[in-house]
Each structure stands twice: as structure tokens, then as C-alpha cells.
Amino acid sequence: MGQALVTTTGIMEHVRRLEDEHPPIRLDSVDRTVVNPRVVRERFAPVIDYLARVELEVDRNVLELLTLLPGVSEVDRYFYQDVWQPQEVAHGVILDRLQVDLGLPPAEVFLGIPMRMKLLGALAHLPAVQEISRFLYYLTGAATERQAVVAYSRFTTQLDQLGETAISRTVIGPIKRQEPGHYAFYQMSATQMIQDEVLAPWQLFVARVLRDKAFALVGTNYVTEYQAQLGGVLVGLELDGELARYAKDIGRLEAKLLWANRKGMEFPPYFLKALRQSVDLYREKGFARPAA
Ligand SMILES: [Fe+2]
Numbered sequence: 413m414g415q416a417l418v419t420t421t422g423i424m425e426h427v428r429r430l431e432d433e434h435p436p437i438r439l440d441s442v443d444r445t446v447v448n449p450r451v452v453r454e455r456f457a458p459v460i461d462y463l464a465r466v467e468l469e470v471d472r473n474v475l476e477l478l479t480l481l482p483g484v485s486e487v488d489r490y491f492y493q494d495v496w497q498p499q500e501v502a503h504g505v506i507l508d509r510l511q512v513d514l515g516l517p518p519a520e521v522f523l524g525i526p527m528r529m530k531l532l533g534a535l536a537h538l539p540a541v542q543e544i545s546r547f548l549y550y551l552t553g554a555a556t557e558r559q560a561v562v563a564y565s566r567f568t569t570q571l572d573q574l575g576e577t578a579i580s581r582t583v584i585g586p587i588k589r590q591e592p593g594h595y596a597f598y599q600m601s602a603t604q605m606i607q608d609e610v611l612a613p614w615q616l617f618v619a620r621v622l623r624d625k626a627f628a629l630v631g632t633n634y635v636t637e638y639q640a641q642l643g644g645v646l647v648g649l650e651l652d653g654e655l656a657r658y659a660k661d662i663g664r665l666e667a668k669l670l671w672a673n674r675k676g677m678e679f680p681p682y683f684l685k686a687l688r689q690s691v692d693l694y695r696e697k698g699f700a701r702p703a704a
């Protein structure tokens with residue numbers, strides 16, 4: 413039995429549903445009661461700081477997107493501008509407030525555009541380059557949102573175990589429920605490009621080289637301190653003991669679409685390598701913010 417074809421109309425309907433069913437979470441809908449702030453702070457400070465920052469960095473993602481995809485399609489624009497960005501900013505604002513409630517400093521957002529983005533952007537007027545960038549944008553989005561789904565699920569469970577049910581039920585739980593729809597958007601969009609054979613073999617080859625040589629996990633931005641911070645999140649959520657399973661979870665789609673599961677590949681090796689590096693850096697350096 414073949415899989416149903418992904419169509420632009422289908423993706424459009426998906427985005428419309430997200431807009432209807434998931435309005436941005438309002439700060440006044442949240443119960444920020446914390447039973448034991450010291451315990452939450454000690455255990456989850458790196459997790460909350462990292463998540464707040466990455467959620468608030470969506471404005472940079474939009475800038476990157478406009479650099480990379482000047483001729484953005486209507487469905488892409490509708491998703492990131494009308495639906496995704498307002499939802500993510502609300503996640504960031506709520507998490508940042510929680511962090512301040514806990515007596516921690518507010519998030520410091522990184523809004524620079526990395527050189528590699530500028531380079532790709534300089535070539536973005538070439539349709540063939542833009543197609544590669546668009547495909548990588550979907551793959552990055554899928555991996556990132558999958559990480560968000562896992563992180564918020566774990567976080568909810570662990571808060572419940574600590575009896576912190578107010579923030580679990582009104583902060584982390586509601587955020588968690590908005591992430592799978594984002595993942596589905598990127599997954600459908602990337603799948604459609606492969607299914608419709610939009611990319612020529614040389615374009616897929618370039619995409620694989622770029623991924624292999626310049627892969628970075630969400631929020632790390634090629635900055636050592638940020639890589640170490642991600643390690644702190646993995647340790648905080650107790651994912652550091654199962655990195656291969658986690659790599660498979662977040663890299664499965666990319667192994668299938670970009671690498672056609674070459675030689676039985678379950679996830680691209682650079683996923684696990686980047687995760688391991690982050691955990692090692694955290695053990696070595698701890699959780700610190702980059703010097704301004
Ligand atoms: Fe989010």
C-alpha cells in the first residue's frame with residue numbers, strides 16, 4: 413500500500429487547523445505557582461534558560477528564512493508568519509517569565525545571522541540554490557520540533573513527579589501540545605519535495621555535503637557555550653544515557669528523506685556526534701552564557 417501523496421492544499425489545510433485550534437498561549441492563562449522553587453531551579457535552570465532562549469530566537473529564524481528564501485511560497489509564509497512565529501514567541505515569553513519567577517536572570521537572545529547563512533543567502537537568487545535551502549530549512553525544522561516534542565514531554569513528566577503540577581499543567585503541557593503540529597508541517601513539506609522529485613541528484617548531493625560538514629543542533633549557532641548549554645538540557649532531562657535512541661528519534665526523517673536509509677542508516681551519524689559533543693562540553697565547562 414502506497415502512502416497518501418502530500419499536496420500543497422493538504423499542507424495549507426494543516427496550517428489552517430493549527431491556526432484555528434492553537435491560538436498563541438496567553439500569559440494570563442498560566443498558573444505560575446511553584447511549590448518548591450529551589451528544587452525546580454537546581455534541577456531545571458539550564459533546561460528553562462535554553463528553551464526560553466531558543467523559543468525567543470524565532471525572530472532570528474525568520475530573518476534567516478528571508479535571507480535564504482527571498483521568493484517564499486504562500487504556504488511557507490502563512491505558516492511561519494501567521495501561525496508558527498506567534499505561537500513560539502508566546503512559548504518564549506511564558507518560559508522567560510517562569511525563569512524570572514524562579515529568581516534566575518532573563519534569557520539573552522542571540523540574533524546574529526551566521527556567516528554560512530549569509531553565504532547561502534548571497535546565492536539565493538539562484539532557483540537551484542534556493543531549492544536546496546528550502547529543503548534544508550524543512551529538515552532543520554523537523555529535527556528541531558521533534559526535539560521540542562521530546563523535551564517538553566520529558567519536562568512535563570518530571571515536573572509531575574516532583575509535584576509541580578501547576579506549571580506542568582498550565583505552562584509546559586500546553587506548550588508541548590503545540591509542537592507536534594509544527595513538526596508535521598516540516599515533515600509534510602520535506603516529504604513533498606522528495607515525492608515530487610523537486611531536487612536533482614546534484615542538489616541532493618550538495619544538501620548531504622552541507623549537512624555532513626555543517627550540521628548544528630537547534631540553538632547552538634556554532635557557539636561553544638551554547639553547545640555546552642544543550643548538553644545541560646540533555647543531562648537535565650536525563651536523555652544523556654540514551655543518546656543513540658534520541659538521535660534516532662530526531663534524525664529518523666532525515667535518514668529517510670536525505671540519505672534514503674543508505675546501508676540501513678537509522679539516523680545520520682552527525683546527529684549523534686553533535687549530541688555527544690554537547691554532553692561532553694557540558695561536563696567539561698558547565699552551563700555558562702557566552703561573553704557578550
Ligand atoms: Fe515552541
Ligand SMILES: [Fe+2]
Nearest residue numbers: 557560591594
Ligand atoms: Fe515549535
